[in-house]
Amino acid sequence: MAAKPRPTAADIARLAGVGVATVDRVLNGRAPVRKETVDRVREAAEHLGYHALPLIRRRATARIANVRLGFVLQKQADPFYQNVAAVLRREFSCRPEVNGKVEIVFVDDISAKSLGEKISEVGIRTDAVACVAIEHPLVVQAVDELNLRGKPVFTLLSGISARGITGYIGLDSRKVGRTGAFIIAKMARAEGKIATLVGSHRYRGQELSEIGFRSYFRDIGEEARLLETIVNLDDPEVAREVTTSLLDRHVDLAAIYDAGGGRDGIIQAIRSHGSGLRPVVVCNDLTGATRSALIDGIITCVLCLPVEAFARAVIDEMVASIIGVRPVAPNRTLPFDVIFAENLPS
Incomplete structure (x- = not known):
């Protein structure tokens, strides 16, 4: 037989x-x-x-080989993005259930064309990609094309309208804006103008922060105190010039809310301005410069992304999207830290 x-x-x-x-x-x-x-x-x-x-059977329980995670971040010289990159790398290396590599690309030219091209390039050579993106048809197109290739794409810190987005990971930006408004309303003098700065209205996260900020003052009947929103391109030098101009033109400037970047320029302008004006300032991200400014009283409060928790959430969702261990969260928002000089972490 x-x-x-x-x-x-x-x-x-x-x-x-x-x-x-x-x-x-x-x-x-x-x-x-x-x-x-x-x-x-x-x-x-x-x-x-x-x-x-x-x-x-061994393969079914072994570490996952060759998981490639790609990240497109912005402004390589920005200490905030340098910190985010370092924590993402560290978090990935500590994962016992995964093996592979992390590729992080910084985009200094924040044009839609450059950003869309980088997202496409990184997405093609990795298994999943996460990006800090602006709302623009070229960026949306890049994301949707990767989705058609079966590549998971996540937006970080600021969402976009692309159908192909797998998920968003970051803060509830509207809550951030309303919290900034609450702090300014309680701590700034009762009279005087209030300035709002954004990097670009193409960042949906910054736009939502601005909306939340303005809605709070509208609710309490003080919207008339708000100046027209100023765009600073998230550039420290532009932010310095803008802030100097505000201090020159508005002797009654009571507060500044920075919904985006460029915070180092705001600090420099207030430190060096001859008037000695010290408006209440609320901005984002705890860096070496903002820490010193909090201690010196240049900045009043910093609304912070909890970077360690953020990195864990990002790696969790990206790995889940590749290996399918659980459904991916389409919208994962994290609580943010409210930091004053009195509760600065050591």
Whole structure:
């Protein structure tokens, strides 16, 4: 009687409803495979009595090989983005359940064309990409094209309207803006003008912060105190010039709310201005410069992204999108820190 033919990888693939290449990836760990797919291959191998079943079982519980996560951040010289990049790398390296690499690209030319191209480039050579993006058709197009390729794409800190977005991870920007307004309303003098700065209205997060800020003053009947919003391009030098101009033109300037970047320029302008005016200032992100400014009384309050928790959430969602261990959260918002000189972390 002829011996029963040994089951092959093709038999496993047929029973599991996958391709032979997928079985090969499970056996050899050549690329990430979703957990449910690995489980189907393992179950098919068990049913058929496949000779390499022990190897497949080990692969099912082993570290995931060659997970490639891509990040497109902005302003390489900005200490905030440098800190975010370092914490993302550290968080990924500490994960026992994953192996692979992180690629982080900084974009200094924040034009829609440059940003869209970088998102596409990084997305093509990684398994999932996360980006700090502006709202623009070219950026939306880049994201949607990656989605059609089956690449998960996440927006960080500021969302966009692309259909292909897998999820958003960051803060509730409207709450950030209203919190900034609450602090200024309580701490600034009762009379005087209030200035609002944004980097660009193409950042949906900054726009929502501005909306929240203005809505608070509208609610309390003090919207007339608000000056027209000024764009500072998230550039310290532009922010310095803008702030100097505000201090020159408005001797009754009571407060400044910076919904975006450029905070170092605001600090420089207030420090060096001959009038000695010290408006209440609320801005984002705890850096070396904002820490010193809090201690010196140049800045009143900083509304901060909890960078460690943010990095954990980002890595969690990106890995989940690749291996399918659980559904991905389409909107993961984190509580933010409210830092004064009196509660500065050591």
